Amino acid sequence: MACAVTLKAPSRLHFGLVDLGGVTRRAFGGAGCFLQHPSTLIRFSPLQTNLCIGEGTPDHFRADLDVALAALQTRFPDAIGEVEILETPDSHTGLGSKTSAVLGCLKSVVLGNALCVDDDELKRMSRRGGASGVGVHGFFEGGMIVDCGHSERPHGPWLPSGAYDIEALPVKAVRLPMPPSWKVHLMAPRGSIVSGETERAFFEEATPLAREEVLQTLAAIWHGIVPAVLGRDLELFRESLRDLSRCGLKEKELQAQPNSRHLLTRIDDIGKLAAGMSSMGPLVYAVSESSSSAAEPLEELCKELDAIYIGTTTFANSGYTVT
Structure with missing residues (x-):
């Protein structure tokens, strides 16, 4: 039944x-x-x-x-x-x-x-x-x-x-489990919703990627993001996400979302925040230590750039739940 x-x-x-x-x-x-x-x-x-x-x-x-x-x-x-x-x-x-x-x-x-x-x-x-x-x-x-x-x-x-x-x-x-001492700030700059034929056209124009771009992406993930999460090293996580944003498909995705790219540049100026754009965007995320007071400067930055500060959350180290 x-x-x-x-x-x-x-x-x-x-x-x-x-x-x-x-x-x-x-x-x-x-x-x-x-x-x-x-x-x-x-x-x-x-x-x-x-x-x-x-x-x-x-x-x-x-x-x-x-x-x-x-x-x-x-x-x-x-x-x-x-x-x-x-x-x-x-x-x-x-x-x-x-x-x-x-x-x-x-x-x-x-x-x-x-x-x-x-x-x-x-x-x-x-x-x-x-x-x-x-x-x-x-x-x-x-x-x-x-x-x-x-x-x-x-x-x-x-x-x-x-x-x-x-x-x-x-x-x-x-x-891998994400470090429980890290928290995530979500922001929504004004940007394009890339889907359907628009997304298909983007991929057709942006690819195939060159050999160097693919290898740089592999390095940023496997010798950057993975050890950063394993070692709970927020600074390495920050540097690796920055490297990822400057190569391969992610660099091209950010070029298609100039407001997200500008917001990331300004977040980098704040310091001690690991930030990136998720998928094709325009959503931007910034990761801080849980003890950090990053929310206030990020909210002010979003007001200045006409973006929405969605709020703060934590990583989910388990999948779906049922009640």
């Missing part, structure tokens, strides 16, 4: 993608981490005799949810209930809301119907993770994820994640 489920999924920061140039033996790959807030809240109700999407679910999620839930229903024809997204961060701002929403809906239906299915099968049903596996792996585990992308290079231009219908999941290389 089906039962009610309320599921909360953390949001995601994506530091950057790696190989969009065919330089290494892997395609794409990336690094990112998860946040306690904002989060995606999903409710599953066993009141329906079929499987359906609740009326309150935002329209821009419905096409992806239809595909994912159809795959689940094919596997489990007797699954029933209504799944509804109650709260979610804005789409295409850098917080990974679509991956959290699709996987959250799938998982809530599975839990509500007591279905036996492993996490990797749900990841494949979600059709997410076409470029980087940060979102699909971190939904279940939280913390920081570094993945090695896919074994096959795309046949044609390098495109955003949603353009690929994947069969094999991106390989997770590292999952």
Whole structure:
């Protein structure tokens, strides 16, 4: 018998993608981490005799949810209930809301119907993770994820994640807990929402990346961000995110978001803050020690630059939760 489920999924920061140039033996790959807030809240109700999407679910999620839930229903024809997204961060701002929403809906239906299915099968049903596996792996585990992308290079231009219908999941290389003594400040400068055909056109113009750009990105992640998190070294984390912003795809993403790039330059002037732009932006994040009084100068800076200081949160070192 089906039962009610309320599921909360953390949001995601994506530091950057790696190989969009065919330089290494892997395609794409990336690094990112998860946040306690904002989060995606999903409710599953066993009141329906079929499987359906609740009326309150935002329209821009419905096409992806239809595909994912159809795959689940094919596997489990007797699954029933209504799944509804109650709260979610804005789409295409850098917080990974679509991956959290699709996987959250799938998982809530599975839990509500007591279905036996492993996490990797749900990841494949979600059709997410076409470029980087940060979102699909971190939904279940939280913390920081570094993945090695896919074994096959795309046949044609390098495109955003949603353009690929994947069969094999991106390989997770590292999952690390983020330091609990660090806190995160989120800011939203005025900028473009890059999605759909605009995002596709950006990727076609910005890639393929040169060999040097890919290797610099690899160095910033594997010999910078990873040891910084392992050693809880905020200064190394700061320097590594700065290095990442000056090479590879991340440099080009920032060129497409001049207000985010300017805000990061000004944050760097404050000092002792590790900062970057998540995914295609325009969301900007800054990481400080929990004892730091960084909130006040960042709020003042946002007022000066006509940006929104969203607030302060902490890292999520676990994945989704259920009540």
